[in-house]
Amino acid sequence: MTPLARSRRAAQAAFATQGLVYISLTARLPRFQDHWGLSDLGLSGLLLMMVLLAGLGSVSAESLAKRHASATLLRLGLGLIAVAVPLLTTAPAMPLFILGLALYGVGLGAVDAGTNMQAVALEHAYGRPILPSFHGAWTLGGVLGAALALALGNAPLWADAFLCVIPLAVATLPLLPRVGAVEDAAIGDVPWRPILLVGLGMVLFYMVDTAAQTWGPTYLDDVFPTPHRLVALATFPYLVASLALRLAGDGLVARHGVVPVLRTGALVACAALAVVVFAPSWPVAVVGFTFLGAGVAVIAPLSFSAAARIAGGAASDFGSAERARVDAVIARFNQFNYLGALLGSVLTGVVGSGTLRVGFAVPMVLILGILPLARAFAASPQQVSATE
Helix, strand or coil: CCHHHHHHHHHHHHHHHHHHHHHHHHCCHHHHHHHHCCCHHHHHHHHHHHHHHHHHHHHHHHHHHCCCCHHHHHHHHHHHHHHHHHHHHHCCCHHHHHHHHHHHHHHHHHHHHHHHHHHHHHHHHHCCCCHHHHHHHHHHHHHHHHHHHHHHCCCCHHHHHHHHHHHHHHCCCCCCCCCCCCCCCCCCCCCHHHHHHHHHHHHHHHHHHHHHHHHHHHHHHHHCCCCHHHHHHHCHHHHHHHHHHHHCHHHHHHHHCHHHHHHHHHHHHHHHHHHHHCCCCHHHHHHHHHHHHHHHCCHHHHHHHHHHHHHHCCCCCCCHHHHHHHHHHHHHHCHHHHHHHHHHHHHHHHHCCCCHHHHHHHHHHHHHHHHHHHHHHHCCHHHHHHHC
């Protein structure tokens, strides 16, 4: 196996680890909520704190990316997650639980930024679209996390503490290094207007994705008489469907184009959320979550790919300075992730504090914003330059 292939596998492992840990924890949110006696509003407040700290972690990654390789930033984030997981799952008191959640938030942001920096660098090195496969690795990790949550069932929360060994192991893998020294990365000449349009599309994706993964299990638990051990079914089939579409994503985009794929997915997602909102029983809601995963699957990888392409311009060969610039842009672009997460986790919980049916009606309407935004994802660097 070539060094480039080994780095690709290492980055995929980091994506999978992020998905595994995140879904393992969110699928158990009803247990955390019961254990600490949190209301939906109280849980929304803690999720808000975590999302804001994740944004801080990503902002820090943007600053550090100007002088440090994304591999270094990614390893730092993985280390923070390894510390946070056992702390928040075994905390004997609420302050320690909150501290663990805070550390996890910062680590989450650093890993989000670092993994996507690695992915766009590897995509450029390969010279063909491979971002969906990286996000597919995240989804595969999420599937394993949801399966783990189902298997643990009513096991005590400390049973998840062992997950800390996985990010520690992945941090030792041969991630892609940055070649050459970089003093600083100038990003003032980046065409931010088209990147903003793509970023708005990513906000809509993470709004839906976070709502499904954060509140889906609670929705099944609160709205229906769902067996407690089966509430993770809100997440598991969602991720399986998302994984299937991401694995097929390269072929779908090559065959039909970015714009039709995104617009079709948005319509499917809206219909799926309507099924969730008006579901008469929990099995019907699970069907809705399943189709939702298929509808929104490729938005995130296509967002990062488009942003990196626009930020890199028309150059066919990146030096270390150009690579550092794209890394910094990707870290800043990753902030759209957390704006979407705020809408998905916090707004859904607040609006749905009376009933989560109303909470899920918010992303049902807003996901249709992808329809007018889809064209921005197909813009080439030459087209961007022509509009500046």
